[in-house]
Structures are given as C-alpha cells and as structure tokens.
Amino acid sequence: MEALTVIVLTVAAIVLAAVVWVFLLGSTQTQTAAPDFVFDASLIWISSGNCRLSLTVKNTGSVILDRMDVIVNNVPLPGISLSNLPPGRSASGSVTVTGTTACPSPGSSVVIELVGVSGQNTVRKVARVVVQ
Numbered sequence: 001m002e003a004l005t006v007i008v009l010t011v012a013a014i015v016l017a018a019v020v021w022v023f024l025l026g027s028t029q030t031q032t033a034a035p036d037f038v039f040d041a042s043l044i045w046i047s048s049g050n051c052r053l054s055l056t057v058k059n060t061g062s063v064i065l066d067r068m069d070v071i072v073n074n075v076p077l078p079g080i081s082l083s084n085l086p087p088g089r090s091a092s093g094s095v096t097v098t099g100t101t102a103c104p105s106p107g108s109s110v111v112i113e114l115v116g117v118s119g120q121n122t123v124r125k126v127a128r129v130v131v132q
Contacts, residue, residue: 050096051096051097053070055070057090058088061118063118064084068085072110108130
C-alpha cells in the first residue's frame with residue numbers, strides 16, 4: 001500500500017511540474033513578443049513649400065503592427081496608411097507634405113518620426129532626412 005502511495009504522489013508531482021513548466025513557457029513567449037520595425041524615407045521637393053514623402057516600412061518585430069503614425073517636424077501627418085503589417089513583411093506609401101508641415105528648400109533636413117503601434121505597445125524611430 002505504501003508503494004502505491006509513493007507512485008501516485010510521484011506521478012502527481014511530475015504532472016504538476018509539467019503544468020507549471022508549460023505555463024511558464026507560454027508566459028515567457030508572450031512577454032518576448034514585441035513590435036519593432038525599420039524604415040526608409042525620402043523627401044522629393046515638388047514646388048515652393050511642397051514635398052513628396054515616400055516611406056517603406058519593414059516589420060522586424062514578432063507581432064503585427066496595427067498602425068504606423070507618421071510625424072514630420074513634430075507635426076502628425078495624415079494620409080499615409082500603413083496598418084496591419086505582419087512580421088517580416090514590408091509596406092510602402094507616399095503623401096504630399098504641405099501646409100503646417102511645409103517642406104523646406106532642397107538640401108534642408110527634416111525630422112521624420114514613425115510610431116509603430118501593436119496593441120498597447122509602441123515603438124518610436126526617428127530619422128533626419130535631407131530634402132532632395
């Protein structure tokens with residue numbers, strides 16, 4: 001009878017250890033899932049105060065990027081829709097930069113910031129781009 005009790009307790013301990021291990025493995029993988037991306041931007045001067053902004057974004061993270069917010073010289077820029085970008089994929093877009101985000105003359109530099117959003121997580125990347 002004692003041997004049977006020892007065997008049952010041993011099996012129960014092994015099962016419990018396996019359940020805890022699977023739980024910890026799952027929570028570790030969830031925590032390591034993070035958004036990340038790289039981008040390439042260019043500004044082509046069109047006319048006085050107007051530029052064409054072209055962006056290519058590659059999702060280098062491990063989760064889908066729900067959306068990308070584009071900010072030019074500290075002003076949010078509507079018009080480029082880069083959303084639902086799966087890991088490993090790239091997307092491109094372009095828009096004319098005018099008005100409050102007026103483009104300076106060729107040779108000037110402009111600060112472009114992209115904010116990638118995935119759920120509650122955000123990643124910010126900034127680049128200084130020379131107007132061509």
